[in-house]
Amino acid sequence: MVDAHQTFVIVGGGLAGAKAAETLRSEGFTGRVILICDERDHPYERPPLSKGYLLGKEERDSVFVHEPAWYAKAHIELHLGQPAVHLDPAAKTVRLGDGTLIAYDKLLLATGAEPRRLDIPGTGLAGVHHLRRLAHAERLRGVLASLGRENGHLVIAGAGWIGLEVAAAARTYGAEVTVIETAPTPLHGVLGPELGGMFTALHREHGVRFHFGARLTEIVGQDGMVLAVRTDDGEEHPAHDVLAAIGAAPRTALAEQAGLDLVDRGAGGGIAVDSALRTSDPYIYAAGDVAAADHPLLDTRLRVEHWANALNGGPAAARAMLGQDTSYDRIPYFFSDQYDLGMEYSGYAPPGSYTQVVCRGDVGKREFIAFWLGADGRLLAGMNVNVWDVAETVQQLIRSGAPLEPGALADPEVPLESLLP
CATH class of the missing domain: 3.50.50.60 (FAD/NAD(P)-binding domain)
Structure with a gap:
């Protein structure tokens, strides 16, 4: 049973928004949950769009986060095909494209990102x-x-x-x-x-x-x-x-119009949020591709445009909205499938941050694990290529912050688990 003692509004109908709505219900929130989606489709996951679905290996229905009937059963009010066009933090209202005005007690911005456009002649051609x-x-x-x-x-x-x-x-x-x-x-x-x-x-x-x-x-x-x-x-x-x-650009127009703190494009862009995914307005949160979060473990502000960040960030923001003590410190993770190559990447090692790359396994056969090490020997990132069931250990090694011996990392005879402190 839903009561109207509080209304939580989620702007953005992607994975982050859908998982946030799910988490609010699973954590016992009984107020109104309103999910605003500018697409007419129900919330869906994006990885299949360039992988299984694009290849014709997966059916259209497989991409959706929940079956359409789930939203009614969970008492999630859906506004499909309706963009949010104005956010008023002072009045705590969101206005939709059709003029509907929605009041909120707390708001989550999960507006995602959009493709960067080519600024050259000919982009208006068919094809x-x-x-x-x-x-x-x-x-x-x-x-x-x-x-x-x-x-x-x-x-x-x-x-x-x-x-x-x-x-x-x-x-x-x-x-x-x-x-x-x-x-x-x-x-x-x-x-x-x-x-x-x-x-x-x-x-x-x-x-x-x-x-x-x-x-x-x-x-x-x-x-x-x-x-x-x-x-x-x-x-x-x-x-x-x-x-x-x-590349993609974070969809920050609504946040910018509302006067929320943003991050410069040169620093990755996005809506600035703290480790609890709270924006500069205490009643507004942001998650997924659009959120540039203070990462408590990596000690940097980070915006991540990958599936795992939406999957985990939406629920983290929902718990923070419920007043739970939340510190979003997930190790960045993404995966890719290309031909017969499958890979997983964990961590954060931008150019200039690492001093060496150590490989374990056979790079020529594309069956190996690569490790990016910092100057102090700490593991910054790891990528397993056609080697499985190691991503969790790689993330534990990153999280430990312990200096690692390159020779031991490169030696397949040394179990990765044995390198954990």
Whole structure:
């Protein structure tokens, strides 16, 4: 039974928002829970959009966080297809696009992120794509199948996780693929030069062409259709479709309009929150891709755009909204599947933060664990590639903060668990 003694509003119908709503109920909250989604679909998970669903291995219904009937059973009031357009912290109200005004006692912003756009001529042509929403994935899935049947060309701007996963899917369908990347290797800002090259080799083995050290300057078309792309070094590449995979920007417009503290784009952007995911307004919280949180373990402000952060951050924010003592200190984690390579990455090791990368196993066979070590020997991050059931131990080693001997890390005969203090 729901009573109206309190109303908690969640703006954002992704994984973070849906899991926050679920947690409020599982923790015994009996007030109103209102979930505002600007998409018409029920809340869904995003990893399948560039993995199983895009490849045609998973059905559409498999992406949803809960079955549609769950929301009514849990007394979650859903506003689908309705963006929140104005937030008034003084009045504690949210106004929707249709004019509906909703009052709240506490509010969670889980507005996520949106694809960065290419700012070049030709982006209005048919055949220019982004991948963020279910509708994007549905469209792209059909495009990749068609390109595969017709030996068509897909050009991908950006060799990050989305770019590489779509490249793998496109090659699986049989499409020709060219990836254009400004950095010297894929995933350069995440993995550094030491391991980015492994992904170059993986994709080249599957027929992907790379053009590094260049950026798109124009998408060339005829009769409204894509014909080719040009880069700043004077090259031209044939293309029937183009995917912009140059990163995502946190959706902070509502927070900015409300006067909440934000983080500069140069520092990662997002809504500034403390370790309890509370914003500069004590009645407003933020979680998921949009939240730049003070991380109590890593001692830095961090915004993470990955599934695990939404999965765990939404519930953490819900508990904080309920007044529970909350300190969100999860180790950043993400995973990727490309062809026959599966990997998990735990930790945070941006360029310049580590002094060496140590590998255990066979890098050539792509069955190994990589460890990023700081100057003091502490483990900053670890990535297991086609090696399983070790991510939890890697995270424990990071959390311990203990200095580690590189030789022991590299030796497969030394159990990782034995290195824990």
